Amino acid sequence: MSQQISESHLNHLEEEAIFILREVAASFERPALLFSGGKDSCVVLRLAEKAFKNRVAGNEFSGRLPFPLLHVDTGHNFPEVIAFRDQRVAEMGERLVVGHLEDSMARGTVRLSHPLESRNGHQTVTLLEAIEEHRFDCLIGGARRDEEKARAKERIFSHRDSFGQWQPKEQRPELWNLFNTRIRPGEHFRAFPISNWTELDVWLYIARENIPLPSLYYAHERSVIRRKGLLVPLTEVTPPEAGELVETATVRFRTVGDMTCTCPVESSALNASDIVAETLTVTVSERGATRMDDRTSEASMERRKKEGYF
Amino acid sequence: MSAVLNSLIHHETDVDTQHRALRFLTAGSVDDGKSTLIGRLLFDSRAILADQLDTLEKRAAGAPIDLSLLTDGLEAEREQGITIDVAYRYFATRTRKFIIADAPGHEQYTRNMVTAAAGSDAAVVLVDITKLDLEQAEVTLLPQTRRHSLLAHLLRVPSIVFAINKIDALVHPAEGYAKVSRALRQFAEEAGIEVQAIVPVSALRGDNVTQPLESNWYQGPSLLQVLESLPTVQEKVEGRLAIPVQYVATNGDGTGHQPRTLWGRIAHGQVQAGDEIQILPSGQKARVVEVRKAGSTVAQVVAGESAGVLLDRQLDASRGDWIVTPGSSEPTNAFEATLAWLDTEAAQVGRKYWVRHGNRWVQARITAIEHKVDIHTLQEADAHELAVNEIGHVRIETQQPLPVEPYAANRVGGALIVVDPTTNRTSGALLVR
Numbered sequence: 001m002s003q004q005i006s007e008s009h010l011n012h013l014e015e016e017a018i019f020i021l022r023e024v025a026a027s028f029e030r031p032a033l034l035f036s037g038g039k040d041s042c043v044v045l046r047l048a049e050k051a052f053k054n055r056v057a058g059n060e061f062s063g064r065l066p067f068p069l070l071h072v073d074t075g076h077n078f079p080e081v082i083a084f085r086d087q088r089v090a091e092m093g094e095r096l097v098v099g100h101l102e103d104s105m106a107r108g109t110v111r112l113s114h115p116l117e118s119r120n121g122h123q124t125v126t127l128l129e130a131i132e133e134h135r136f137d138c139l140i141g142g143a144r145r146d147e148e149k150a151r152a153k154e155r156i157f158s159h160r161d162s163f164g165q166w167q168p169k170e171q172r173p174e175l176w177n178l179f180n181t182r183i184r185p186g187e188h189f190r191a192f193p194i195s196n197w198t199e200l201d202v203w204l205y206i207a208r209e210n211i212p213l214p215s216l217y218y219a220h221e222r223s224v225i226r227r228k229g230l231l232v233p234l235t236e237v238t239p240p241e242a243g244e245l246v247e248t249a250t251v252r253f254r255t256v257g258d259m260t261c262t263c264p265v266e267s268s269a270l271n272a273s274d275i276v277a278e279t280l281t282v283t284v285s286e287r288g289a290t291r292m293d294d295r296t297s298e299a300s301m302e303r304r305k306k307e308g309y310f
Numbered sequence: 311m312s313a314v315l316n317s318l319i320h321h322e323t324d325v326d327t328q329h330r331a332l333r334f335l336t337a338g339s340v341d342d343g344k345s346t347l348i349g350r351l352l353f354d355s356r357a358i359l360a361d362q363l364d365t366l367e368k369r370a371a372g373a374p375i376d377l378s379l380l381t382d383g384l385e386a387e388r389e390q391g392i393t394i395d396v397a398y399r400y401f402a403t404r405t406r407k408f409i410i411a412d413a414p415g416h417e418q419y420t421r422n423m424v425t426a427a428a429g430s431d432a433a434v435v436l437v438d439i440t441k442l443d444l445e446q447a448e449v450t451l452l453p454q455t456r457r458h459s460l461l462a463h464l465l466r467v468p469s470i471v472f473a474i475n476k477i478d479a480l481v482h483p484a485e486g487y488a489k490v491s492r493a494l495r496q497f498a499e500e501a502g503i504e505v506q507a508i509v510p511v512s513a514l515r516g517d518n519v520t521q522p523l524e525s526n527w528y529q530g531p532s533l534l535q536v537l538e539s540l541p542t543v544q545e546k547v548e549g550r551l552a553i554p555v556q557y558v559a560t561n562g563d564g565t566g567h568q569p570r571t572l573w574g575r576i577a578h579g580q581v582q583a584g585d586e587i588q589i590l591p592s593g594q595k596a597r598v599v600e601v602r603k604a605g606s607t608v609a610q611v612v613a614g615e616s617a618g619v620l621l622d623r624q625l626d627a628s629r630g631d632w633i634v635t636p637g638s639s640e641p642t643n644a645f646e647a648t649l650a651w652l653d654t655e656a657a658q659v660g661r662k663y664w665v666r667h668g669n670r671w672v673q674a675r676i677t678a679i680e681h682k683v684d685i686h687t688l689q690e691a692d693a694h695e696l697a698v699n700e701i702g703h704v705r706i707e708t709q710q711p712l713p714v715e716p717y718a719a720n721r722v723g724g725a726l727i728v729v730d731p732t733t734n735r736t737s738g739a740l741l742v743r
Contacts, residue, residue, distance in 0.1 A: 009407055012330035015615055018604060019575050022557040022616070026629050026669070050604040052559065061605060145398050152397045172736045173396075173425040173652055177575070178666045178727045182734040196331075196409060198400055284361050 017193035028138040035069040037085035040142030068095040074119040084214040099130035162186035207272035331407035335426035337458035338436030347513035349377025354520035357401035420699035432469035433462040478512035484527030545613030551579030554668030577722035630670030641711035653737035657696040717741040
């Protein structure tokens, strides 16, 4: 794919994202930034540092963000990602709130139909419980409109009703940069500073800014199972089925979500610049290459979002 | 930017002159082929990836794939075969990035077009040539062509392009194109619309969308070539300064000194240390001692960028205020505006609404509806209220004075939204006259 790579375009996207982040901090009383350790949330975190912190000697950032970080842990996250998350939070001196899906299971608000069921869809319950418990009124997320068709329809400031639900037909028109963030008690917003970014833009920015990421994003050897055109990583929650062959492949993850539904792609890309070059020639979308759960129905993302999924 | 990225840029890019992506909206009615045209732009520019194509091929079950299905993202849209809401699509060519605001042409057309047009650099108005009577000496345009163009014009979308679609369906395309072009040019002249281009296309076949038409009757650019050449709205860097204060940060340095940084995206002008400024509406003056950008001190910050401004004295300045060149702006609490109404509950004279100008929310009321505008003809008619999808000329009174500017001179200073205090719905868009 021949594409324009433009430094000024990247600067413009950065300006827009920082503007949105400051808008959240100025408009809401109790915002939080969703941080999973994934590449999009790492980019949003860097943008937040630029929006709210000062550069000091050695080009490091000083100070603390005006909101905590929030992660919903399904208990099925890749251990490398959780370790990375905790290390980054400690290095930056930020506050991290973790909502554990297993706590929701203990409370009985999440019930699995079988033990190895994907917990990805269930995390909505834990997310909404965390919002209620901490009375968050705006969650900043790293979703992009190029990821998926239902995301393409969502506003930058996306209103959620008192059940945490997205109402696609009731979206507030977004005019100029005059965001309507007015809210009633019990309702909240989701704000997406990198809505207008593409996967390529994200990798260009990671390369430009030297943003640290979990090692899973870069080429490594991993035991995988080839299943329905996907490379399913071998983990304790994704065992091989009868007759399936486990093999070793050189892979990287384009997206890191729940272990039960995230697949790597074959790649030898060792750093962000390699991935930029790879992304320029890619022929399969990020979700198409990597997600098991979105394949069940064309509307699966939309349905989950209506229930409050992020 | 790193050397690796630099080499990628030189390798992949012919020119890098644009500050940012071109944002454009597409206007057209149901069945005019709008979704097909967008699908074609995405498909031919290779923004559609194999798995997305795979989904379409499965649904086509052997028949040619339907490109229009690429843009219908919601379940209800697929069920009903219509587009409900504005969606944003991305594609790029060797020379440029694009963001399409895909506004549905359905019943709620005005509301959706207003949303898509706010902030767009260009509008592509689709004309379905098969719906026109080409036997007439003078072709009569369809009402929706007039409506879409007039709306884009009224909202001051800078560039308007006509795409005459379905030329593949004509036996004599040259003649049809010439006749419809003539009618479009005449209409545009009467309405005062400056036309950037009139391009014949077949979205279905892909003629003249991204690949130039090879014909003896049309030697002009393809639609994509036109889009690649259109200007983006440039912020005014020269002249007086205006910054709506967005966020005030207190940076304690541990010595008990608490300097305040006033952050805001510069509407126009530029700012550097040493400049004298004035805070509106209080009118207090101060001198800039430091300018910051994204965490660092910089020499200068210009229109379009967010500036962090530190002043030489502690002033009462907060979100919603403006930082301006002294004496350059006179706030007012009464002004005239064009009001596009978006809410199913009609606009009422005398009722209190919230309006947002820059970063300030104030209460406001419509003191008079001078008239409403017939968007088929731009004729003015008496009105006591504005219903959904109606546009009128109104007088507004605000609870506090605002430094408004004519929208034509500056989008940031001239645009406001109206919010219903009961429902919190965004009910209207105001363009200061």
